Amino acid sequence: MLIFNLSKITKMVLEFEKPIADLEQKLQEMKDLAKGRNIDLTSDIESLEEKILALKKETFQNLTRWQRVQLSRHADRPYALDYIYEITNDFIELHGDRTVADDKAMVGGLGDIDGRSVMFIGQQKGRNTKQRQMRNFGMANPEGYRKALRLMKMAEKFGKPIVTLIDTPGAFPGLEAEERGQGEAIARNLKEMFMLKVPVICIIIGEGASGGALGIAIGDRVMMLENSWYSVISPENCSTILWRSWDYKEQAAESLKLTAVDMKGNGLIDDIIPEPLGGAHRDMKKMALNLKEALVKALKELDKVKPEKRIEQRIDKFCSMGVVVE
Structure with a gap:
């Protein structure tokens, strides 16, 4: 029995997570655009993914106690x-x-x-x-x-x-x-x-x-x-x-x-x-x-x-x- 929904994506965004959430939303929009119009945006998507990862590392390695x-x-x-x-x-x-x-x-x-x-x-x-x-x-x-x-x-x-x-x-x-x-x-x-x-x-x-x-x-x-x-x-x-x-x-x-x-x-x-x-x-x-x-x-x-x-x-x-x- 597993009572935690592993497939869901969190909807709650904390204040310090908002810049990350904004980039993730842009990434999803870019993926949807590439898929819907059959456009090759691979390099742009990879670049944005790298940017998101770097921002995540910087944010979560420097969290305040609060x-x-x-x-x-x-x-x-x-x-x-x-x-x-x-x-x-x-x-x-x-x-x-x-x-x-x-x-x-x-x-x-x-x-x-x-x-x-x-x-x-x-x-x-x-x-x-x-x-x-x-x-x-x-x-x-x-x-x-x-x-x-x-x-x-x-x-x-x-x-x-x-x-x-x-x-x-x-x-x-x-x-x-x-x-x-x-x-x-x-x-x-x-x-x-x-x-x-x-x-x-x-x-x-x-x-x-x-x-x-x-x-x-x-x-x-x-x-x-x-x-x-x-x-x-x-x-x-x-x-x-x-x-x-x-x-x-x-x-x-x-x-x-x-x-x-x-x-x-x-x-x-x-x-x-x-x-x-x-x-x-x-x-x-x-x-x-x-x-x-x-x-x-x-x-x-x-x-x-x-x-x-x-x-x-x-x-x-x-x-x-x-x-x-x-």
């Missing part, structure tokens, strides 16, 4: 289930926290990668209004985090590695979520994930905001897609707190240093997974292949380490974050 945040939220960007269905065989989704409900913002289940069963857990957003309401915009309630922990414990029981795909603007901040123990649910996940005996790989595929992301992000390997972000707060909320306005979100993004390159430079993640030129939504199959290759490589490395040693390394890794040694 522009990467915009790409991470692109309406056509692949979500957790898109990747899961693309890289696995016979994925079986598992439901419910066995206490309150089945949180649709948090998905999980067993999938086969090259003959090996892996427990996948991730936050899922929706593509239209109805889906977004059902998925609560990727913001999980306490039962979502409890479902995630239940699946992690199940994977540990049967010796299956765990892969989490993180893409959330944060845990659901509603009063009812707090009443049902949102903070406790996330805190328990942090504690329990440190002690899991199976390999744990965490990948930020889009937005990685606050405790909502961290609640499923304690792992032996933490990776980010090239155009994802990871921070204690979103640029808009940071701007609202500091300047009482969303107008300074770009300045906030620069100050937060929330991109994959920033996170890698600060030692907060282990690896960056490259995206196709233009973003993950431009070539979902290639992006899924890149993700799968990084995942398989990490699993092979972690298989060589004994469970007790993995747990020790996992604890040391997170305990060393933010510590200054003189």
Whole structure:
């Protein structure tokens, strides 16, 4: 099953993409003209294609932090289930926290990668209004985090590695979520994930905001897609707190240093997974292949380490974050 439409061309154009989109439109018009009137415009078409490629490289190699945040939220960007269905065989989704409900913002289940069963857990957003309401915009309630922990414990029981795909603007901040123990649910996940005996790989595929992301992000390997972000707060909320306005979100993004390159430079993640030129939504199959290759490589490395040693390394890794040694 593949829920991402691989054949569609994105209709959403971000502000910094408009010069590229204009040239691509001219290219398509030129191709239509050549085909409709049987005119040989091969050299002109090739020249324009080279110009578009050069402009793409220049644009996407010099993105600001805010522009990467915009790409991470692109309406056509692949979500957790898109990747899961693309890289696995016979994925079986598992439901419910066995206490309150089945949180649709948090998905999980067993999938086969090259003959090996892996427990996948991730936050899922929706593509239209109805889906977004059902998925609560990727913001999980306490039962979502409890479902995630239940699946992690199940994977540990049967010796299956765990892969989490993180893409959330944060845990659901509603009063009812707090009443049902949102903070406790996330805190328990942090504690329990440190002690899991199976390999744990965490990948930020889009937005990685606050405790909502961290609640499923304690792992032996933490990776980010090239155009994802990871921070204690979103640029808009940071701007609202500091300047009482969303107008300074770009300045906030620069100050937060929330991109994959920033996170890698600060030692907060282990690896960056490259995206196709233009973003993950431009070539979902290639992006899924890149993700799968990084995942398989990490699993092979972690298989060589004994469970007790993995747990020790996992604890040391997170305990060393933010510590200054003189």
